[in-house]
Amino acid sequence: MVNQAPSGMKMRLNEMKHLVGSRGIPPLEYHRPRELQTALALLGELQDRGRLIAGGTDIIPAIRKGILSPSFGHMVDLSSIRELDYIKREEDGIRIGAVTRLSALEESEMIRKFVPILADAVGHMGSMQIRNQGTVGGNLANASPAADTAPPLLALGARVLLKSAKEQRVVPLDQFFLGPGKTILAPGEILAEIQIPLPEDQGSFCFFKLGRRNAFTLSIISVATWVKVEKETFQGIRIALGAVAPTPMRGLKTEEYLLGQRVSEKTIDSGAKAITDEVQPISDVRASADYRKDMSYILTRRAILSCLTPNK
């Protein structure tokens, strides 16, 4: 009997080997398809046993921390699919492949020219190392409430193209998120493309992000706005916020309130105040719910005002 303890122990140690020394990643099957069709067929087979990975900057730490249990067993790496890595201009707007790296967006002449608000927001995400690795599709599909690509894309009125082996659908981005880490993506379905309608001529965009420090920081709150003014009234407005609700969100009631109103500081102030009824922030290590609520008012007002100030 005495001899059995060590062997039992040894067996347990072997089981736990991947946890010793580093917070390692447990063994799993890894697939790295080079073509979209192969990936979709594979995912169709695996269904919910397959977990998608692109850059891995969110998933790898989540597995190490035990937030994501790798019970799925199979990892399907989309990052090497060339068909999903592009930034191009079509007649109706800009299209971005889902595995386009964040740094590619930041550096793209086309993005800087046509949708500078996106380049601006991406430039403040993570660090250079993270932006070189992380992808725009990964940032959205991971569905963090604080995903920084989401507010500018929501303010731009972006849509997402979802594909599975059998079908595809286009969905407005504001219907894509369901909760923290949850999206409408069905098992076997991937986010393939982000479609941005070209910003309308007479409108302007603004993005503000508030963090605990200036560099390499997660958002306490981020706000992106699109404002179009004609004859001194709001003809178009979109307000999008990050990190103040279970998902990145649009301030629809506030938008409705402001639409058609005459532009004045008082209107903007009341409109921005109304946003505090729409947000549902939580308290966490970065800020309290109350502070987030206050800041959603302040930053919404600031973003709308900045949109109205040319050459800010």
Place this chain on the structure above:
Amino acid sequence: MKMPVKIKVNHHSYQLEVEPQETLLEVLKNKLKINSLHRGCEEGECGACTVLLDGKPVCSCLIPSPQADGKEVLTLEGLNRDGELHPLLEAFIENYAIQCGYCTPGMVMTAYYLINHLTHFSEENIRKGIEGNLCRCTGYIQILKAIQAAKKNKDAGRWW
């Protein structure tokens, strides 16, 4: 299940068998004995494991090794030439930019990229560039000085 990975590290090609759950950092450190690399936070915050992957700085601790298949890695070891210290490392030493040294290999790779690629070489842009590399000793001032000095060396032709 082992997977074949073809990878170029510091100008040499390797054909390796990796476990998919091994990260690029683990493969470089354990299989190829690249000793400069440091395992720090393992979540992309500290930058101690920074390598250049196809020329761009990334955190090697976040990259599943199969993803590095067909790619090229450069680490601090790959900078030196015929046993001669790279001018960037000399600048780090001369400017006291190394104290405990834990961040140095990652910091140097980020700095190497910035010096070669940054279009507007202002102090602000250098600071922004090294945001993903934490140093708990120097307060960054000496590191900024070292990077600026190395850039001057480069402009004067002392570089490879």
